Amino acid sequence: MSTKGNRDYRPAFHYAPPFGWINDPNGLTYENGVWHLFAQYYPDEPVWGPMHWCHATSSDLLNWQHHGVALAPDQLGTIFSGSAVIDKGNTSGLGHGVDPMILMYTSHGEHEQQSIAFSDDRMHFTPYEGNPVIANTAQKDFRDPKVLRNDKLNCWTVVIAAGDHVEFHASDDLIHWRKTGEFGAKENKLGGVFECPDLFPLTAPDGSTIWVLIASMALEEPFGGHRTQYFLGEFDGETFHETIPAQHARLLDAGYDNYAGVTFDNADRRMLIGWAMAWAYARHTPTNEFCGIMTYARELSLVETETGLQLASKPVTPEFDLREIPAQTPPSPLPRRYVASTVGELPEDLFHVRVEADEAFTLALSNEDGEVLNVSVSTEQKLVVDRVRAGKNDFSPIFDSGLFSVTTAQRTGRGKMTVDLYFDRMIAEVFMDDGTVCNTTLVFPEKPYSKATLWGKGKLWIGGMKE
Ligand code: FRU
Numbered sequence: 001m002s003t004k005g006n007r008d009y010r011p012a013f014h015y016a017p018p019f020g021w022i023n024d025p026n027g028l029t030y031e032n033g034v035w036h037l038f039a040q041y042y043p044d045e046p047v048w049g050p051m052h053w054c055h056a057t058s059s060d061l062l063n064w065q066h067h068g069v070a071l072a073p074d075q076l077g078t079i080f081s082g083s084a085v086i087d088k089g090n091t092s093g094l095g096h097g098v099d100p101m102i103l104m105y106t107s108h109g110e111h112e113q114q115s116i117a118f119s120d121d122r123m124h125f126t127p128y129e130g131n132p133v134i135a136n137t138a139q140k141d142f143r144d145p146k147v148l149r150n151d152k153l154n155c156w157t158v159v160i161a162a163g164d165h166v167e168f169h170a171s172d173d174l175i176h177w178r179k180t181g182e183f184g185a186k187e188n189k190l191g192g193v194f195e196c197p198d199l200f201p202l203t204a205p206d207g208s209t210i211w212v213l214i215a216s217m218a219l220e221e222p223f224g225g226h227r228t229q230y231f232l233g234e235f236d237g238e239t240f241h242e243t244i245p246a247q248h249a250r251l252l253d254a255g256y257d258n259y260a261g262v263t264f265d266n267a268d269r270r271m272l273i274g275w276a277m278a279w280a281y282a283r284h285t286p287t288n289e290f291c292g293i294m295t296y297a298r299e300l301s302l303v304e305t306e307t308g309l310q311l312a313s314k315p316v317t318p319e320f321d322l323r324e325i326p327a328q329t330p331p332s333p334l335p336r337r338y339v340a341s342t343v344g345e346l347p348e349d350l351f352h353v354r355v356e357a358d359e360a361f362t363l364a365l366s367n368e369d370g371e372v373l374n375v376s377v378s379t380e381q382k383l384v385v386d387r388v389r390a391g392k393n394d395f396s397p398i399f400d401s402g403l404f405s406v407t408t409a410q411r412t413g414r415g416k417m418t419v420d421l422y423f424d425r426m427i428a429e430v431f432m433d434d435g436t437v438c439n440t441t442l443v444f445p446e447k448p449y450s451k452a453t454l455w456g457k458g459k460l461w462i463g464g465m466k467e
Contacts, residue, residue: 009287009426009444012350013318014276015039015056015064015294021046022292023282024144024196024260024275026053027070027084027103030267035061036122037273037294038070038103040081046291047283051078051108055123061271061297061316070103070125071117076132077109081144081196085156085174085265087118088149092174094118094128101125102174104133104158106143111136114145114160116174134177139163144196146262147174152237159213161194166215168239181239183231184215189249190229192219196260199235200270204302204309210244211235212300212311214252214272216260218279225404226259226279228252230311232302244309252311254409255385256280257427258295258440270300272313276427276440278404281396286444287426295440296422296429303434305412312435317422320352320463325452327459342454347464349448353421357458363419365390365428365449373443375421375430381411383419383437385430391445412436423449 010016020043027038034057041054055070071079082105087095094100095118103117103125113132117125136142141163150157156171157180165184169177184194198214213231230252232244252261253274261274274295277285285291298313325344346353346365355363362376373390377383386406387393393400411417413433422429430439454460 007444007446010290011293011424011427013062014296014424014427016290016292017041017054018066019046019289020044021048021290022054022275022294023048023277024081025262025273025294026081026105028262028264028271028273029084029086029101030264030271031086031101031122033059034122035059035264035297036084036101037064038084039294041069043069046287046289051080053079053103053105062318067123071105071127074107074127076107076113076115080106080108080112081260082106082114083146083262083265085147085149087174091156091172092116092118096120102147104145104147104174106145107132108143112139112142114158128175130175133175134160134169141193146196146198148199148265150237152235157199159197159199161197161215163193164188166194166197166213170238180237183213183240183242187231187242187245188215188217188229190217190219190227192217196262198262199240200263201235202270202300202302205304210302210309211240213240214261225256228259228261228274232309246308250310251409252313253438253440254383255407255438255440256404257442261295263300271297271316272300273297274440276442280404281399284396284399285442286392286395293427295427298435303436305433305436306414307410307412310412310436313431313438314435315422315429315431317352318350319466321466322352322354322461322463325460325462341457342460344452344460344462346449346452346462349423349425350465351423352463353423353452354461354463355417355419355454355458357417357456358415359457361454361456361458363421363460364453364455365423366451366453367445367447367449369447371445371447371449373428373445373449375419375428377411377417377419377432381414382408383411383430383432383439384408385428385439385441387441387443390443393444407439407441409437409439
């Protein structure tokens with residue numbers, strides 16, 4: 001039996017390859033109005049295979065143009081995850097009359113080593129003949145280099161995932177590197193190995209500069225799932241120090257479908273894109289000719305909340321025409337929270353739904369076949385996303401398992417709540433408490449959801465795309 005679906009689940013405004021497999025976003029860079037997105041890519045089949053990088057560009061982070069393979073496996077191995085920078089001043093000497101774009105990636109062969117490639121025109125990428133630039137034979141896991149300009153030491157820094165910690169290396173020319181520090185072996189609260197780290201400064205509400213270290217954690221499958229956690233602290237130019245520890249791991253997203261997220265280099269806003277997928281069931285998802293999509297890009301900021309400083313995500317979405325649905329309260333002896341007070345029709349496959357409420361509620365997105373995606377805020381102040389009956393789920397026992405089907409996050413705010421849900425064919429992205437609580441969840445309804453029902457007291461808005 002084919003495990004694939006009957007519907008075309010291709011989202012309208014989330015990047016997916018025309019054909020083949022993608023996982024992690026790589027080489028995110030912005031330059032002159034163009035957002036560059038590369039990704040882990042297997043062009044021949046919609047399953048993970050010998051890794052390439054594909055390349056796509058966009059002027060608005062919503063409409064993506066796919067340019068095919070940017071980097072292909074070579075004698076050093078397949079091309080694992082990494083990053084890109086614009087080498088201002090041509091410190092590498094690899095530009096020809098222009099500042100080159102430098103891609104730094106992991107050559108995954110017998111060992112994991114770091115390599116670079118360069119480009120004058122941002123469309124053709126040439127591996128450097130002296131690769132690897134950071135050799136390694138000792139460590140099993142040593143990958144996913146994320147390069148940043150280091151203004152403290154006036155050089156480049158790269159953060160590399162190295163098993164139970166991350167390493168920092170510095171360079172003047174992106175070619176010769178020296179190790180400057182390590183972080184994470186003690187501070188990691190989740191276990192597993194580090195993958196796809198990122199490091200950047202943000203301005204806190206009090207005006208101070210806080211460094212954020214993002215780390216995707218590969219946890220024991222199948223029941224750990226993979227998670228992206230973040231640390232808040234300082235970067236002294238050589239290493240990262242966690243100065244604002246938290247009792248529990250801080251998660252970037254409560255859903256399982258946002259992994260390996262990293263941010264764009266060279267942009268004036270801190271924009272993150274993640275792989276909207278979980279390793280545990282990725283290859284079985286029912287999307288036919290392609291496998292894997294990216295999240296909406298999200299602008300990151302720091303927000304002071306009831307539970308301290310938190311990273312907040314604000315998605316870049318199409319413009320929606322949000323309209324309030326008049327409340328309908330049928331007479332009933334039941335308490336109001338058990339009464340469907342408001343029901344609205346949903347535009348097909350692409351919409352924004354907002355709920356404003358003062359108390360617990362459930363928002364149900366449903367179709368005529370009885371498939372339903374439930375998003376609630378419980379009396380315990382938890383945001384709960386429940387896809388148990390949301391659509392096709394028999395393609396993977398893990399997708400269908402309780403752990404992966406119902407995901408929760410504790411609110412960071414109190415009182416009045418605003419929940420924004422953005423939907424694009426197979427992906428729901430939910431945000432509340434200024435984006436400090438978010439949940440990204442894939443669903444595969446066999447027919448488009450046609451109805452939004454708000455169970456409980458509150459206001460319901462529905463928006464289709466603006467004409
Ligand atoms: C994360 C990851 C990276 C690696 C890549 C391989 O999802 O495991 O650590 O570079 O995927 O495709």
